[in-house]
Amino acid sequence: MTAHYEVRGPVAVITLDNPPVNGLGFATRAAVAAGVERAEADPAVTALVITGAGKAFSGGADIKEFGSPKALAEPNLLSLIALVEACSKPVVAAIHTVCMGGGLELALGCHYRVAQSGTKVALPEVKLGLLPGAGGTQRLPRALGVEPALNMIVSGEPVEAQMLAMVPGQRLFDKIVDADVLDAAVKFAEEVSEKRPCPKVRDLKARHPNAEAYLQFARNMVGGMSKNFPAPLRCLETVANAVNMKFDDGMRAEREGFMALMMTPESKALRHLFFAERVASKIADVPEDTPLRTVAKVGVIGAGTMGGGISMNFLNAGLPVTILETKQEALDRGVATIRKNYESQVKKGKLKEDKYAQRMALLSTTLNYADLKDCDLIIEAVFEEIGVKEAVFKQLDEVAKPGAILASNTSTLDVDKIASFTKRPQDVVGMHFFSPANVMKLLEVVRGKATAKDVLATVMAIGKKIKKTAVVSGVCDGFIGNRMIEQYSRQAGFLLDEGCTPQQVDKAVEKFGFAMGPFRMGDLAGNDIGWAIRKRRYVDKPGMKYSASSDRLCELGRFGQKTGAGWYDYQAGKRDAIPSPVVDELLKKHRESIGAKTRDISDEEIVHRLVFALVNEAAHLLEEGIAQRASDVDMVYLTGYGFPIWRGGPMCYADTVGLFNVVQAMKRFAKNPMDDGAFWTPAPLLARLVAEGKSFT
Structure with a gap:
């Protein structure tokens, strides 16, 4: 049943009932x-009264039907709203909890609206690269006023109903109630049952004392803030139509704008992200009803930058944390850094003093492993060396209580080997946080061959609790993100051999949309980290080719921002990357030593070599089962590596370019004698998708 019909005295009550948020799918629309x-x-x-069952009036479109023929099947949402609006008897919307997107547009088509205080109201379509397509841009400015309506539509952010009810002259809500909204709406419906004609939002005037001047100001603001996203400005112009056009003309223009935005690569990327984020938590062989282990207390080993950042995530979520270190000075430094981070948030008004005090009260420290015996989850964040990890996990195996989850924050090491240091490999899992751990959204959850299903399910739930985007990876060197970034970095090195400067590569990649190019990223993370990995590779994989320029840089002690010099020079106390004559000379001598012939390289080649290297390596990861799905790879790169959101991640971008075209470019790269031709052999999955005319996503 997707909608119920009942009669209460003289009032018919239609209740949307399509869990979890009463999405307006075809069956629901037909029933209403x-x-x-x-x-x-x-x-x-x-x-009549229209309301929603459970914990929502309506969250809008049914995401299960998004993009399918059912989404447009009659009665579509426009037709349903027209039917409601044309009803000869008063229709009252009884709004509660959540009223968003198409749900708000349906409510605006009703003659009256009674809302429960605390209801979250929004038109969030802009976050999918779209504009409201069922009258939202035409009715909300008429009901609420142009400026508050435009703010809601362009931001997509929810606002509480009682705040909107305070807008002078608003006609969005006829009544706000604290009590049961359905009872109040039925009573209100009885009171207005004889009133004619029934009021329609479409008949109101979109109000602003100086609309044209305001809209021009808004164009300047919105244009400056949304240069890579076409939807916000299109939303603004469509709202302007509510001021300047008759209602029906504005509705036609709204529909044209909606359909045009649907076809943009930016909207396709944002819609891909929307679904990718929701599916990332689903694990094929782990049922959604898997019982979870209790996590009421957390232990963190290591009080350095990573350990402190990891601890803050749990303190923010209200979980007590015990940090363990080997020396008191290290503990004191770590706690001082946590305090400093929180105090900075307090100064900026992002955190209240009482919340700061509450979080610090949840933090305890120790030098003794035995003090972790009551922890339900223990995460090590120690030096990235297998011998160090072995010592930690052997001690944890001795003191941790039965059923405690033992997690490693390793970024590259073998989680199965780490698990073998214990007598409880089923309780061991990787939890790879990204630095700074209290800021970065990504959490790679590394599933060992022995990791129990309830451990995996619990860690995924914990990821959600601490507001991370958790993505499952199998065990391999570097997991998903770092295994791919190694190929990206190798290509960046080859580009230097062929004549590029670090700043040329970085600028090309940043113009494409990355938050930071590969050389600025290396300087930020520390070039010595990559150096250590390459030294391992020279032993484990002697046939793997690298540019020696990175090793020459590290031999000079230029490890990046922490040493004041890397691929760029840095001034004390500043993060500005200054092109370095030392690096220019280093690269000149390096090219001479290998007999390299330099050439002019286009930005397009730079970007495609770096991005398609990610794509090909990701295709191998999918083939091997390390990554569950292509959209998981995109989530890793969108939330952990600064890939531009409006391009949807490397796999979505490859699909946009066309996999046939990707492979053709790879064939060209393979002919370059300065590159690694063998790497550019398309991964079996990529070759198969091209042969079958399919895509990753």
Whole structure:
């Protein structure tokens, strides 16, 4: 059942019932339309109330039907709203909890609206690269006023109903109640049942004392803030139509704008992200109802930058944390850094003093492993060396209580080997946080061959609790993100051999949309980290080719920002990357030593070599089962590596370019004698998708 019909005295009540948020799918729309027609035909019914079951009035479109023919099947949302608006009997929307997107547009088509205080109201379509397509841009400015309506539509952010009810002259809500909203709406419907004509939002005027001047100001503001996203400005112009056009003309323009935005690569990327984020938590062989282990207390080993950042995530979520270190000075430094981070948030008004005090009260420290015996989850954040990890996990195996989850924050090491240091490999899992751990959204959850399903399910739930985007990876060197970034970095090195400067590569990649180019990223993370990995590779994989320029840089002690010099020079106390004559000379001598012939390289080649290197390596990861799905790879790169959101991640971008075109470019790269031709052999999955005319996503 997707909508219920009942009669309360003279009032018909139609209740949307499509869990979890009463999405307006085809069956729900049809059931509501049937209810309206039934009430119209019943002479005993004098008014109607539309409400939602459970914890929502309606969250809008049914995401299960998004992009499918059912989404447009009649009665589509526009037709349903027109039916409600044209009803000869008063229709009252009883709004509660959540009223968003198409749900708000349906409510605006009703003649009256009664809302429960605390209801979250929004038109969030802009976050999918779209504009409201069922009258939201035309009715909300008429009901609320141009400026508050435009703010809501362009931001997509929810606002509480009682705040909107305070807008002078608003006609969005007729009544705000604290009590049961359905009872209040039925009573209100009885009171207005004889009033004619029924008021329609479409008949109101979109109000602003100086609309044209305001809209021009808004164009300047919105244009400056949304240069890579076409939807916000299109939303603004469509809202302007509510001021300058008749209602029906504005509706036609709204629909044209909606359909045009649907076809943009930016909207396709944002919609891909929307679904990718939701599916990332689903694990094929782990049922959603898997019982979870209790996590009420957390231990963190290591009080350095990573350990402190990891601890803050749990303190922010209200979980007590015990940090363990080997020396008191290290503990004191770590706690001082946590305090400094929180105090900075307090100064900026992002954190209240009482919240700061509460979080610090949850933090305890120790030098003794035995003090971790009551922890339900223990995460090590120690030096990235297998011998160090072994010592830690052997001690944890001795003191941790049965059923405690033992997690490693390793970024590259073998989680199965780490698990073998314990007598409880089923309790061991990787939890790879990204630095700074209290800021970065990504959490790679590394599933060992022995990791228990309830451990995996619990860690994924914990990821959600601490507001991370958790993505599952299998065990391999570097997991998903770092295994791919190694190929990206190798290509960056080859580009230097062929004549590029670090700043040329970085600028090309940043113009494409990355938050930071590969050489600025190396300087930030520390070039010595990559050096250590390459030294391992020279032993484990002697056939793997690298540019020696990175090793020459590290031999000079230029490890990046922490040493004041890396691929760029840095001034004390500043993060500005200054092109370095030392690096220019280093690269000149390096090219001479290998007999390299330099050439002019286009930005397009730079970007495609770096990005398609990510894509090909990711295709191998998918083939091997390390990554579950292509969209998981995109989530890793969007939330952990600064890939531009409006391009949807490397796999979504490859699909946008066309996999046939990707492979053709790879064939060209393979002919370059300065590159690694063998790497550019398309991964079996990529070759298969091209042969079958399919895509990753």
